[in-house]
Amino acid sequence: MTVLAIDVGGSGSRVAVRADDGPRHELAGERVSVGADGASVPALVEALLTAAAARWPREVAAVRGVGVGATGLGSLVADPAALARTVADRTGAPAAVAIDAVTAHLGALDxxxxxxxxxxxxxxxxxxxxxxxxxxxxxxxxxxxxxxxxxxxxxxxxxxxxxxxxxxxxxxxxxxxxxxxxxxxxxxxxxxxxxxxxxxxxxxxxxxxxxxxxxxxxxxxxxxxxxxxxxxxxxxxxxxxxxxxxxxxxxxxxxxxxxxxxxxxxxxxxxxxxxxxxxxxxxxAGDPLDGALALAVRAADGRATTQEGFLWT
Structure with a gap:
């Protein structure tokens, strides 16, 4: 099963794809910024999805689940659930988005x-x-x-x-x-x-x-x-x-x-x-991008459960 993961932080962002239990392939992106309209997370996620599709078109077409971990998602993004829907629409796969601490937890404690x-x-x-x-x-x-x-x-x-x-x-x-x-x-x-x-x-x-x-x-x-x-x-x-x-x-x-x-x-x-x-x-045990990949697997399997303030599907 191929999954896609995104990690958005204050110092930079990354997108990765992984097929089955193989190695992850990743690209780096911009760091988040904060303005009058909140954090730039949605725009960064869209840009990373575009970059991933350009770099790995076959792999992205085969994606079965997407996980996103992002800083400021629970406090500086107006509608995280809408972002989850946008990601699902863009990729044609179930998506779960979470605050970056959740994906860090999933990665660090496996x-x-x-x-x-x-x-x-x-x-x-x-x-x-x-x-x-x-x-x-x-x-x-x-x-x-x-x-x-x-x-x-x-x-x-x-x-x-x-x-x-x-x-x-x-x-x-x-x-x-x-x-x-x-x-x-x-x-x-x-x-x-x-x-x-x-x-x-x-x-x-x-x-x-x-x-x-x-x-x-x-x-x-x-x-x-x-x-x-x-x-x-x-x-x-x-x-x-x-x-x-x-x-x-x-x-x-x-x-x-x-x-x-x-x-x-x-x-x-x-x-x-x-x-x-x-x-x-x-x-x-792993980093936040590993945690976002784990979240993507949970989204694909239907095991990602919405909890307001932490995780949205």
Whole structure:
């Protein structure tokens, strides 16, 4: 059976096709932007479907199920169910669309129950006792970089820039290393507000500096290390809160930011152990695109169940 999957995030997007249990073939696309009309998810999904049909016409014609995971789908897209219908109409196959944390969960825990916190441009934690049984999904955070997204790339980048500006203003010189890194990436601090505030993809731009912050943490910068450790602790609080009481006592730290390891990962493990000593921290079995492929299989088999705020068919 051939399935098609799409993963839309704040730092980029991808589309993949896979026949049976063979390797996935994928293409990259643009990152999501946010404007007055909400997130650009529907337009990105349409563009990725067009690109997939052009690159793999025979495979796309044979698709039997489609899975889409997208950031902002539950809060910044007016009608996710309409998007599911559009995808089904475009491909001629059953489609399921979900918030990106659901597909990250399916990929990271390989369809098993538990909770996953996803740290990318944004941050969100979701838990489910048994995804295959249709038990309810539970969400923590995912409120966007202005209201939440604790431990996200955007938050880490913002915290790094704040520390840099404290050094620039002479308030706290300990952020001098981050100021140097921020100057290299963004130029003169006087230009930062106009570089950031008007941007529809502001969260992604802020998250780009998380790479520098986490790199500085790994190199021993104490301010960057504190920011990274605080992010790990915040992520632990989110994932433990998302774990349903009847779910397997296992959690996973997933997403591009999580791959940095170091102080962030260490603080995450320490905080989970302190909050819930019975919980096991698992390594991610797969990524969100793997989860979107798993969702596509569920859509093809009729096992994808709508749950408002999380998944639509």
């Amino acid at each position: 369809g098993a129950g538990g909770a996953v916190v996803v740290l990318g441009t944004g941050a969100i934690a979701v838990g489910c006792a048994d995804p295959d049984a249709g038990t309810p999904w539970r969400r923590v955070d995912g409120w966007g970089h202005l209201l939440g997204d604790r431990a996200s790339g955007a938050r880490i980048g913002t915290d790094g820039l704040r520390a840099a500006l404290l050094a620039h203003d002479g308030v706290d010189p300990s952020g001098a290393g981050l100021l140097a890194a921020a100057r290299e990436r963004f130029g003169d601090p006087a230009t930062w507000p106009r570089q950031l505030y008007p941007r529809p993809d502001r969260a992604g731009v802020l998250a780009s500096f998380a790479v520098d912050v986490l790199g500085a943490a790994a190199a021993g910068d104490p301010v960057a290390a504190r920011i990274a450790a605080d992010a790990g602790t915040d992520a632990a609080h989110s994932v433990v809160a998302a774990l349903p009481p009847d779910a397997p006592a296992q959690v996973c730290l997933a997403g591009g930011v999580a791959r940095a390891g170091g102080a962030l990962t260490a603080a995450f493990g320490t905080a989970v152990a302190a909050l819930r000593p019975d919980v096991v921290v698992r390594p991610a």
